Amino acid sequence: MPLQNRVDPFGAIHAVPERGLFTGNRGIIHDPATRTLLKKRWALQAWIICVCQFRDVRREPMGRNRRTDDDLGGKAGWTELFFLDEVTALAAGHRPCFFCQRERARDFVDRFGQAFGIAEPRAPQVDKRLHKERLASGGKRPAVAIDALARLPDGAMIEACGNAYALHHGKALRWAFAGYGPPTGLDRFEDETLVLLTPGTTLAVLRHGFQPMWHPSAKA
Numbered sequence: 001m002p003l004q005n006r007v008d009p010f011g012a013i014h015a016v017p018e019r020g021l022f023t024g025n026r027g028i029i030h031d032p033a034t035r036t037l038l039k040k041r042w043a044l045q046a047w048i049i050c051v052c053q054f055r056d057v058r059r060e061p062m063g064r065n066r067r068t069d070d071d072l073g074g075k076a077g078w079t080e081l082f083f084l085d086e087v088t089a090l091a092a093g094h095r096p097c098f099f100c101q102r103e104r105a106r107d108f109v110d111r112f113g114q115a116f117g118i119a120e121p122r123a124p125q126v127d128k129r130l131h132k133e134r135l136a137s138g139g140k141r142p143a144v145a146i147d148a149l150a151r152l153p154d155g156a157m158i159e160a161c162g163n164a165y166a167l168h169h170g171k172a173l174r175w176a177f178a179g180y181g182p183p184t185g186l187d188r189f190e191d192e193t194l195v196l197l198t199p200g201t202t203l204a205v206l207r208h209g210f211q212p213m214w215h216p217s218a219k220a
Contacts, residue, residue, distance in 0.1 A: 001015070002015045002016055002017050003015060003035055003036075003061055003062050004036065004037050005030075005037075005061060005062060005079065005080055005081050005082055006018065006019065006020070006081070006082050006083075006177060007024075007081050007082065007083050007088065007089065007092050007094075008088070008092070008164065008175075008177070009088050009091035009092055009157045009164040009166075009175055009197050010091075010092065010135050010136070010159075010164065010197065011041075011091075011092040011093055011134055011135045011136030011137075012136065013037060013041065013081065014177070016177045018084075018177040018178050019052075019082045020082045020083045020084040020085065020088070020177075020215070021052070021083070021084065021085050021086075021213070021215060022049050022050065022051065022052065022082070022083045022085065022086055022089055022213075023049075023050045023051070023052050023080050023081060023082050023083070024047070024048050024049040024050045024080075024081050024082075024083065024089060024094050024097065025047075025048060025050070025078040025079055025080060025081055026041065026042035026043060026044060026046075026047045026079070026081065027042060027043025027044035027046075027078060027079070028043050028077065028078055028079055029041060029042060029043055029079045030062045030079040032062065032063055032064045032075070035061075035062040035063060036062075037079075041136055041137075042136070042137060045124075045127040045128060045130075045131040046123065046124075046127045047092075047093055047094040047095070047127070047130070047131075047134070048094055048095060048096065048097040048098075049083065049086060049089040049090075049094045049095065049096050049097060049101070050097045050099075050100045050101065051100050051101060052082075054100040059077070059080060061080040062079060062080060063077075064077070065077030065078075084175070084177065084179065084215050085212070085213055085214050085215040085218075086212040086213040086214070087155050087157065087166050087212045087213075087214055087215075087218075088157075088166075088175065088215075090155065090157075090198060090202050090206075090212055091157040091164070091166075091197045091198045091199075091202075092134070092135075092136065093130050093131075093133065093134030093135070093136065093137070093139075093199055093202075095108055095109075095123075095126055095127070095130065095202070096108050098123060105123070107210060108126070108205055108210055109121050109122065109123055109126055111205045111208040111209060111210045112125070112126050112201065112204070112205050112208075114208045115201075115204035115205055115207065115208045116204065126201065129199075129201045130199055130201050130202070133199035133200055133201060134199060135197070139199065141159075141195045141196050141197060142195070142196055142200075143193065143194060143195055143196075144158060144194045144195065144196050145194070146186070146187075146189055146190055146192075146194065149167065149172075149186045149189065149194070150170065150186060152167050152196075152203070153167075153203065153206035153207050154167060154168055154169065154206070154212075155167070155168075155198070155206050155211075155212040155214075156196070156198045156203055156206060157175070157196075157197040157198045158172075158194050158195060158196055158197055159194070159195040159196075159197055160189050160192045160193070160194050160195075161192060163175070164197060166180065166214075166218065168180075168183065168214070168218055169183075170186070171183035171184060171185065171186070172184050172185075172186055172188070172189070173217075173218055178217075179215050179216075179217030179218075179220075180215060180217045180218045180220075
């Protein structure tokens with residue numbers, strides 16, 4: 001049985017076989033005894049994106065990954081979540097981790113500062129803004145007009161007819177846990193109600209040049 005630890009662009013967490021390119025977390029939100037999620041879907045405002053392989057670290061997903069001297073079984077540690085790619089994680093409201101992706105995290109925060117005129121930006125400032133915007137933490141997403149799609153940055157994600165689409169080189173790629181579908185023209189959404197999924201803060205960072213990492217299916 002797959003564990004419930006795979007995140008979609010809406011920020012919801014599912015149990016599916018596909019794992020994706022990136023992991024990350026929102027704090028401790030699982031029971032290590034049953035390896036199931038708790039009712040809460042975050043424990044921290046810092047929702048991060050991590051690489052799946054870092055140094056020689058080995059973890060048991062949703063297990064006991066924080067060792068203690070007085071508890072041979074260990075404690076939960078953070079809850080491992082997985083994303084198809086960085087584009088997906090950004091849409092869900094996560095940002096790069098300063099521990100395993102320091103350069104990318106610094107790049108993201110610096111561009112956040114450029115976007116909002118903050119001379120010395122810090123990660124908690126990013127997290128505070130994102131937490132108000134994430135769908136999974138109660139944020140709202142604005143509607144977007146069809147003629148505004150072409151002005152959105154590459155890596156932005158939208159919802160149309162209940163499906164998520166990523167914008168890539170002037171085309172839309174339908175998202176799925178296993179990868180992206182073939183590119184389609186933006187005119188196909190002419191009569192659809194469109195909603196932005198990627199938080200406004202992250203859109204501003206993308207507009208200021210942050211380059212998200214894509215699943216290979218986006219370039220197939």
